[in-house]
Amino acid sequence: MHAHNAAVTEIEELAPSVVQITVAFDDESFSFEPGQWVNFRFPDGVSRAYTIASAAHRPGAVQLCVRVGPGRGGKALMRLDAGAQVTIDGPYGDFVLPPNDGRKIVFMAGDTGIAPIRSMVLSMLANGDPRKICVLYEPDQRNILYASDFDPLARDGAIVHESGKIEVLIARNREAMTAATLMAAGFDPFLGRVADALHENGIDTKRLISETFGPMP
Numbered sequence: 538m539h540a541h542n543a544a545v546t547e548i549e550e551l552a553p554s555v556v557q558i559t560v561a562f563d564d565e566s567f568s569f570e571p572g573q574w575v576n577f578r579f580p581d582g583v584s585r586a587y588t589i590a591s592a593a594h595r596p597g598a599v600q601l602c603v604r605v606g607p608g609r610g611g612k613a614l615m616r617l618d619a620g621a622q623v624t625i626d627g628p629y630g631d632f633v634l635p636p637n638d639g640r641k642i643v644f645m646a647g648d649t650g651i652a653p654i655r656s657m658v659l660s661m662l663a664n665g666d667p668r669k670i671c672v673l674y675e676p677d678q679r680n681i682l683y684a685s686d687f688d689p690l691a692r693d694g695a696i697v698h699e700s701g702k703i704e705v706l707i708a709r710n711r712e713a714m715t716a717a718t719l720m721a722a723g724f725d726p727f728l729g730r731v732a733d734a735l736h737e738n739g740i741d742t743k744r745l746i747s748e749t750f751g752p753m754p
């Protein structure tokens with residue numbers, strides 16, 4: 538693991554206060570596992586953890602999906618322009634797909650917590666992973682991030698994708714979840730609510746594999 542020089546090639550607004558940043562690496566030494574995050578160092582020296590939202594088969598350029606908060610990272614993001622030179626440390630983290638044991642995977646994501654889930658789902662489909670995939674997504678303000686990826690996949694039956702309040706989605710999918718691998722990502726308040734809802738539905742929270750983004754910005 539070491540620092541990689543990269544250039545920001547595109548900044549796209551996915552929803553109010555949510556941007557997708559595409560970065561292209563100066564060399565080919567970067568690789569990652571779907572679900573991992575990087576330390577993104579802005580040109581002014583501020584650094585923040587962001588999770589890779591793109592699939593792993595094209596690691597030369599990666600996409601990050603970030604909520605722009607009022608803190609120093611958010612302010613640095615607002616100053617960031619396409620063409621900026623940045624430093625990416627990593628990848629880090631063990632929120633990665635467990636080995637295939639034949640069980641369905643139910644992913645739960647809140648807001649930009651969809652980033653690692655999108656990377657895992659796109660990678661599973663690209664690699665022909667035979668496990669069934671269900672994505673339960675709680676958007677912020679009805680902004681379904683990456684609907685243009687997930688909607689066609691759901692229409693074709695490649696995945697199940699449901700959106701709404703996470704408590705409702707967990708209650709509705711309780712039976713399927715009792716025998717599934719459970720993975721959840723998002724900010725602390727979302728993960729707290731996931732744990733409560735699993736508990737209320739009689740699902741052992743110790744089975745949950747989760748990744749926290751820390752406090753809500």
Ligand SMILES: Cc1cc2nc3c(=O)[nH]c(=O)nc-3n(C[C@H](O)[C@H](O)[C@H](O)COP(=O)(O)OP(=O)(O)OC[C@H]3O[C@@H](n4cnc5c(N)ncnc54)[C@H](O)[C@@H]3O)c2cc1C
Nearest residue numbers: 584586587588602603604606608609610611649652750754
């Ligand atoms: C593993 C991980 C993955 C994440 N992935 C995403 C993601 O994909 N999308 C997304 O929207 N958000 C993600 N976050 C949250 C993101 O890193 C920021 O916490 C969030 O954007 C708010 O940052 P801020 O600067 O606006 O707020 P601030 O309140 O200024 O900072 C928020 C947090 O930044 C961290 N921090 C503070 N100072 C430093 C420093 N000097 N160096 C490094 N970190 C510092 C602290 O944990 C602090 O709680 C992730 C967080 C973690 C821990």
